[in-house]
Amino acid sequence: xxxxxQIPQYQHVQEGEDFTTYCNSSxxxxxxxxxxxxxxxxxxxxxxxxxxxEVKKQKRLTFQFGEAKKNSSLHITATQTTDVGTxxxxxxxxxKLSFGAGTTVTVRA
Amino acid sequence: xxxxxxxxxxxxxxxxxxxxLECTVEGTSNPNLYWYRQAAGRGLQLLFYSVGIxxxxxxVPQNLSASRPQDRQFILxxxxxxxxxxxxxxxxxxxxxxxxxxxxxxxxxxxxTVL
Numbered sequence: 001x002x003x004x005x006q007i008p009q010y011q012h013v014q015e016g017e018d019f020t021t022y023c024n025s026s027x028x029x030x031x032x033x034x035x036x037x038x039x040x041x042x043x044x045x046x047x048x049x050x051x052x053x054e055v056k057k058q059k060r061l062t063f064q065f066g067e068a069k070k071n072s073s074l075h076i077t078a079t080q081t082t083d084v085g086t087x088x089x090x091x092x093x094x095x096k097l098s099f100g101a102g103t104t105v106t107v108r109a
Numbered sequence: 110x111x112x113x114x115x116x117x118x119x120x121x122x123x124x125x126x127x128x129x130l131e132c133t134v135e136g137t138s139n140p141n142l143y144w145y146r147q148a149a150g151r152g153l154q155l156l157f158y159s160v161g162i163x164x165x166x167x168x169v170p171q172n173l174s175a176s177r178p179q180d181r182q183f184i185l186x187x188x189x190x191x192x193x194x195x196x197x198x199x200x201x202x203x204x205x206x207x208x209x210x211x212x213x214x215x216x217x218x219x220x221x222t223v224l
Contacts, residue, residue, distance in 0.1 A: 006152075033212065042199055042215040043153070088153065092211060099145075101152035 004091045006100035013079045014108050021103040023072040023089035031092045032065055032072045037102070038085040046087075081107050111136035115200050115216035122223055128173075128187040130219050132200030135181065140202040142183040143213065144175055147197040159183060195223045 003026045013019050023032065031050045035043040047056055049065035049072060056063045060083075062075040072089055086102040112135045122128060134140050144156040155168045157175035165175050172191060176184045183200055200216040 031211070035213075035215075042218050043213075045212045045214065048212060090213075097155075097211065097213065099153040099155075104150070 004089060004098045004100040006089055006103055008103060009101065011103050011105045012108065013083075013105060015079055015081065017079055018075065018077045019079060019105070020073055020075045021087055021105075023074075023091070023100050025070045025091045025093075025098075027093055028069050029091040029093055030069075032069075033090045033092070033097070034063055034072075034074055035088045035090065035099075036085050037088065041085075043088060076105075079105075079107055081109060083107060111202075111214065113200060113202055113214055113216040115198075115219055117219060118217065119220045120222070122190050122221065124192055124223055125189050128185070128190050128194070128221070130185040130198055130200075130221075132183040132185075132216055133181055134183075134202045137202070137204065138180060139205055140181065141205065141211075142177060143201040143203070144183065144185050145199040145201065145215075147199060147218075149196070153199070157185070190223045192223050195221055197221075 005024045007022050011019050031048055033048045034046040036046055037043045047063050052069050053067045054065040060077045064073045076083055084107050086104045088099050088102045090097050090099045114133050142159045145153045146156055147153050157165055157167055159165050159177045162177055162180055173187050198219045201213040203211050203213045
């Protein structure tokens with residue numbers, strides 16, 4: 001079946017530094033979505049990528065969809081304490097949206 | 110605007126007791142509805158999804174069941190809870206695929222502890 005893998009599982013970042021989290025699928029995806037879950041909260045939609053090689057930016061966050069539509073990345077620059085949380089990717093193939101296990105980000109001030 | 114409600118927010122239940130979690134959506138019609146479970150520090154496990162009234166698809170066989178008695182109401186149930194049923198239960202909705210987006214909007218969740 002379709003699997004979506006995310007790495008790393010945990011990311012400890014010094015405030016002000018950059019980091020990247022990766023999402024890989026075993027099958028080609030029709031789209032990929034990213035969600036953020038703050039500690040104690042529920043996942044909130046961030047962005048959706050549909051086209052091969054697509055890149056989208058939201059302030060300090062850059063999202064990329066691979067050329068083969070099997071992988072994606074989220075790059076955060078100049079990390080802030082407000083970036084704390086778990087970032088999930090979710091890949092859609094046919095009717096099903098499969099979530100990765102998430103990357104949990106902690107920030108050292 | 111659309112809103113999604115879940116209740117209760119927290120629940121502590123003994124092993125072997127029944128369960129009923131409710132989710133309702135406002136401000137949209139014919140949504141796709143989903144139940145997820147998230148174990149502590151883990152990812153999202155899809156339990157059930159529904160594309161219409163009375164239409165339920167189960168992703169994981171277990172002692173849980175789901176029902177959709179009305180268009181915007183989704184209920185998660187169990188006749189006898191197990192310790193392993195503890196977790197954070199999230200309801201989500203998404204528009205129909207032909208509306209151009211399939212973003213999922215999550216409710217606030219129910220934290221269930223089975224003792």
